[in-house]
Amino acid sequence: EVVMTQSPATLSVSPGERATLSCRASQSVNINLAWYQQKPGQAPRLLIFGASTRATGIPARFSGSGSATEFTLTISSLQSEDFAVYSCHQYNYWPPTFGQGTKVEIK
Amino acid sequence: QITLKESGPTLVKPTQTLTLTCTFSGFSLSTNGVSVGWIRQPPGKALEWLALIYWDDEKRFSPSLESRLTITKDTYKNQVVLTMSNMDPVDTATYYCAHNVGIALRPGYWGQGTRVTVSS
Numbered sequence: 001e002v003v004m005t006q007s008p009a010t011l012s013v014s015p016g017e018r019a020t021l022s023c024r025a026s027q028s029v030n031i032n033l034a035w036y037q038q039k040p041g042q043a044p045r046l047l048i049f050g051a052s053t054r055a056t057g058i059p060a061r062f063s064g065s066g067s068a069t070e071f072t073l074t075i076s077s078l079q080s081e082d083f084a085v086y087s088c089h090q091y092n093y094w095p096p097t098f099g100q101g102t103k104v105e106i107k
Numbered sequence: 108q109i110t111l112k113e114s115g116p117t118l119v120k121p122t123q124t125l126t127l128t129c130t131f132s133g134f135s136l137s138t139n140g141v142s143v144g145w146i147r148q149p150p151g152k153a154l155e156w157l158a159l160i161y162w163d164d165e166k167r168f169s170p171s172l173e174s175r176l177t178i179t180k181d182t183y184k185n186q187v188v189l190t191m192s193n194m195d196p197v198d199t200a201t202y203y204c205a206h207n208v209g210i211a212l213r214p215g216y217w218g219q220g221t222r223v224t225v226s227s
Contacts, residue, residue: 001170001171032211034213036154042219043203043217043218043219043220044154044203044217046213046215049211049213050211055215056215087153089154089213091211091212091213094167094212095156095167095170096156096213097156098153098154098155099153100152100153101153
């Protein structure tokens with residue numbers, strides 16, 4: 001099973017600032033990597049798939065990059081609605097696996 | 108508009124079997140390439156895939172849980188049913204069903220989730 005490790009566990013950011021989240025896979029997952037946003041009491045929301053493709057309706061301030069084992073999610077200018085938990089998800093192998101999440105909180 | 112909704116008991120006792128139903132609309136599970144998966148999230152922990160059923164009735168299970176899981180679909184009722192046997196308190200979690208299209212498993216539509224507590 002592929003282990004996904006995210007860092008940092010918590011990121012404190014002021015509104016309007018840039019946030020950079022990292023995700024590392026225990027083995028290469030090519031670009032079969034997605035990012036999800038989750039708010040308390042809500043289901044995950046797909047943001048990015050294919051490492052860098054925004055899902056339908058996702059604002060351009062969200063961008064993804066990386067391949068193989070190293071991936072990054074960047075939120076260029078944090079809005080109030082962006083404070084949430086972000087999880088990376090590899091789907092190159094069965095079973096697909098998620099990282100433990102990075103909580104983006106208001107500084 | 109695609110929607111999914113999970114239903115089932117909120118509390119089960121240890122050793123019991125959990126049965127969860129995912130009722131969906133806006134798509135057909137007989138359409139080529141469509142699948143529905145079950146994913147759970149224990150409190151404060153990471154999401155975890157459990158099982159997946161495809162339009163052609165192919166099924167996949169998490170290797171660590173395979174012996175305890177079954178998944179079935181009813182195309183006419185637009186439902187997918189997951190059963191998990193021998194429940195344990197560590198199985199306490201929010202259980203989600205999710206819709207996917209194609210071989211790339213990155214669901215874009217999820218149910219709201221149903222919280223299941225395992226306790227005597």
